[in-house]
Amino acid sequence: MxxxxxxxxxxxxxxxxxxxxxxxxxxxxxxxxxxxxxxxxxxxxxxxxxxxxxxxxxxxxxxxxxxxxxxxxxxxxxxxxxxxxxxxxxxxxxxxxxxxxxxxxxxxxxVPPVDPAIVRKVEATIAGLDADDRARLMAARDPAMAERLEVPDTQRVVRALSVLEATGRSLAAFLDAPQxxxxxxxxxxxxxxAPDRTRLRARIRQRFEAMMEGEAIEEVRALNALGLDQSLPAMKAIGVPEITAMLAGDRTREEVIEKASIATGQYAKRQETWFRNRMAxxxxxxxxx
Known part of the structure; x- marks a missing residue:
C-alpha cells in the first residue's frame, strides 16, 4: 500500500x-x-x-x-x-x-445512515448562525461533541446534530467505539x-485559469441544468458558485478567477493544517x- x-x-x-x-x-x-x-x-x-x-x-x-x-x-x-x-x-x-x-x-x-430530511431540517436550523452561535448550540445540544470540535464549522455541526436527531445518541458515542x-x-x-506555499499558490491560479480556458464553464452549465439542491457537496465545489454568478451576469471572468483562486488557496491551507496536525x-x- x-x-x-x-x-x-x-x-x-x-x-x-x-x-x-x-x-x-x-x-x-x-x-x-x-x-x-x-x-x-x-x-x-x-x-x-x-x-x-x-x-x-x-x-x-x-x-x-x-x-x-x-x-x-x-x-x-x-x-x-x-x-x-x-x-x-x-x-x-x-x-x-x-x-x-x-x-x-x-x-x-x-454510524447509522441519517435520513436526508433530517439533514435538511438541521441545515435550516443553523442557517445564518455564526461560529459563536454554532458553538453555543452544540454545547447545549451535544456537549460531548462540542468539546471535540475545535472549530464549529457548518458541515461538522450539521453532521453531529443530524446523528443526534436521528439516533438519540451523540456522534461521540459512535466515534469512541472500537474501529x-x-x-x-x-x-x-x-x-x-508539502510544496513551497508561494509556488503552490501560483500553481493554483495558473491551474484555475487553465480550467476556465477548458471546459469548466460548460461543466457548471451542465450541473446547473440538473436543478439540484444547492446544499449538495457538488454544488459547493470551488468554482461552481463563482462561475454560476458569472453566467448570471453578476461577476466578470477575472473576478471568478480571482475569487476561486483565493478560495482554493484557503482550502489548500486547511488541508496543510490537517496534514501537519493529524499526519505528523x-x-x-x-x-x-
Whole structure:
C-alpha cells in the first residue's frame, strides 16, 4: 500500500501515475470531490490521457445529486480490495481528503445512515448562525461533541446534530467505539506532499485559469441544468458558485478567477493544517523541487 496525500495542485496525480507505471500498480481516488461525475475539470480529476496511463478506480462514479460520505467511500474501497484490486502488485491511494486517509489507517465509526430530511431540517436550523452561535448550540445540544470540535464549522455541526436527531445518541458515542482499519499504517508507505506555499499558490491560479480556458464553464452549465439542491457537496465545489454568478451576469471572468483562486488557496491551507496536525509522522517531500 502506498498513500499519497497533499494539498490541491501539489502534484499528487503525476506522482501516483509515475509510481503506478513503475510498479504495475493501480491508483485509488482518495479525494472527496473527485468521486463526483460532471465536474471532471473543476475537481481536477485526471484527464483522459492520465486515466489511460495507469488503472484508476473510484473517480467520477457518483452522481452530483448524492451526498457521498467517508463511510460510503470506505465501503467502496473494501469492495474494490475484495475484488479487482486483490492481485495488484501495488495499490496507490492518492488524494487530498485527510479524513479518507485517517479512515483507511485508523478505521471509521459505524454510524447509522441519517435520513436526508433530517439533514435538511438541521441545515435550516443553523442557517445564518455564526461560529459563536454554532458553538453555543452544540454545547447545549451535544456537549460531548462540542468539546471535540475545535472549530464549529457548518458541515461538522450539521453532521453531529443530524446523528443526534436521528439516533438519540451523540456522534461521540459512535466515534469512541472500537474501529478496525483497512490499511496497517506501519506497513504502508505514507507520503505527504508539502510544496513551497508561494509556488503552490501560483500553481493554483495558473491551474484555475487553465480550467476556465477548458471546459469548466460548460461543466457548471451542465450541473446547473440538473436543478439540484444547492446544499449538495457538488454544488459547493470551488468554482461552481463563482462561475454560476458569472453566467448570471453578476461577476466578470477575472473576478471568478480571482475569487476561486483565493478560495482554493484557503482550502489548500486547511488541508496543510490537517496534514501537519493529524499526519505528523508521514514522510514529507516537496514535489516542486
Amino acid at each position: 502506498v498513500l499519497i496525500a497533499g494539498p490541491t495542485a501539489s502534484g499528487k496525480t503525476g506522482l501516483a501515475i509515475e509510481r503506478a507505471q513503475r510498479s504495475g500498480g493501480v491508483i485509488v481516488n482518495s479525494d472527496s470531490m473527485q468521486v463526483y461525475d460532471v465536474l471532471r475539470v473543476l475537481t481536477a480529476r485526471p484527464d483522459a490521457a492520465e486515466m489511460a496511463a495507469a488503472p484508476h478506480h473510484l473517480f467520477g462514479f457518483v452522481p452530483p445529486s448524492q451526498r457521498f460520505s467517508t463511510g460510503a467511500w470506505l465501503a467502496a474501497v473494501r469492495e474494490k480490495l475484495a475484488g479487482k484490486l486483490s492481485d495488484a502488485p501495488e495499490i496507490i491511494f492518492a488524494g487530498g481528503t485527510g479524513l479518507y486517509f485517517e479512515a483507511l489507517t485508523q478505521g471509521l465509526a459505524e 478496525t482499519p483497512i490499511v496497517d499504517p506501519a506497513s504502508a508507505e505514507r507520503i505527504v506532499l 509522522d508521514w514522510r514529507r517531500i516537496d514535489p516542486l523541487e
